[in-house]
Amino acid sequence: MHTYQSLSGTQKFLDEIQKKQWRGEIHSTFKRTINIICTEGELYTIAAAELDNAPNTLRVADFFDRRSLLVEKTPVFSQDGHLVIGKIAAIEIQSAHIWQYPKIEFPPKQEYVKIKERIKQINSWLSQLESKGGYLLNTTQATTYEKMIHTMLWKESEQLLIYLKAKQLFQAMKQLYRVIGLGPGLTPSGDDFLVGLALIFTTVDYPYHSFSQWLINSRNELKKRTNTISFSTLDWAIQGESRERIASFLNELFYGKEEERLKEKMLAVLRIGSTSGGDMLTGMIAGLELTLALISDTENEKNGY
Known part of the structure; x- marks a missing residue:
């Protein structure tokens, strides 16, 4: 059995390996990530060194050279400060740097004009990119099926935003269930859109607390309507956490001063x-x-407009 060194991980994951009799099994494997589902049903991830930090994730050096041996249902457990994967590998956690998703504060009023300009610039950059699929599909290069999905995504999501703007949260909840699971792929485009939406609603000092509570109230139903991996990402967003590069982008969008830096953070996302x-x-x-x-x-209502 080979021992690998961990580079970084979240406090919760490291504590569970160190202090608890933690058990699970491999849920799914990919080129640079391995997902583990614990006995309580929560998803954890081992990620390659080149990836950024994320919730419930342990980044490990040189681990993926043995990926072919790591198959679904392989038992995983904690033992003497190591995460042990079957009879194949042990991951030492003592050297891991603790990573924590930073608290992202919703910007103050004096930043709003600048943020609107940054959004305008981002939309301009996005319009110049090659087709990415999902919401950003370039329909001139797309198949009929891709165009149909693209149209459905925008139709259902825009209706959701209309209900939210009117603060019709009951109707918005029903519409939410039309967006979740919409689109092909392991993490459907509709789910990923909701991740982005949730990360705005859960920023510190966000002015409309009812929106984050609306998402919390929808959690159990959302879980039923998509797959485990996709829901895990959305659930963390509902709790106000995501990947390191997302946090970096949001901080730049809210408070940044350099256009090129904003573009760099956007491209990383x-x-x-x-x-x-x-x-x-x-x-x-x-x-x-x-x-x-x-x-x-x-503001307009206060001023009588």
Whole structure:
């Protein structure tokens, strides 16, 4: 059995390996990630060194050279400060750097004009990119099926945003269930859009607390309507956490000053999965535009307009 060194991980995952009799099994394997489902049903991930940090994730050096031996249902357990995978590998966690998703604060009023300009610039950059699929599909290069899915995604998501803008949360909840699971792929585009939306609604000092509570209230039904991997990402977003590069992008969008740096952070998000990054980005922009529109409407009402 070969021993590998962990590079970084979340406090919760490291604590469970160190302090608990933790048990699970391999749920799914990919080129640079291995998902483990524990006996309580929660999903954890071992990720390659070149990937960024994420919730419930342990980044490990040189681990994926033996990926072919790591098959579904292989038992995984904690033992003496190591995460042991069958009779194949043991991952030492003592050297792991603890990573924590930063608290992202919703920007103050004085930033709103600048944020609107940054959103405008992002939309301009996105319009110049080659077809990414999902919400960002270039329909001139797409198949009939891709165009149909693209149209459905926007139709259902825009209706969701209409209900949210009117604060009709009961109707919005029913519409939410039309977006979840919509689109092909391991993490459907509709799910990824909702991840982006949730990450805006769960920022610190977000002005509309009812939106985050609306998502929490929808959690159990959402879980039934999509797959385990996709729901895990969405569930973390509902709790206000996501990947490191998402946090970096949001901080730059809210408070950044350099255009090239914003573009660099945006492109890093777009590199998540095949279309997932673009779909999450679309959700974040939609959530932010919705919020700014609601704030503007509130200000106009106060001023008697």
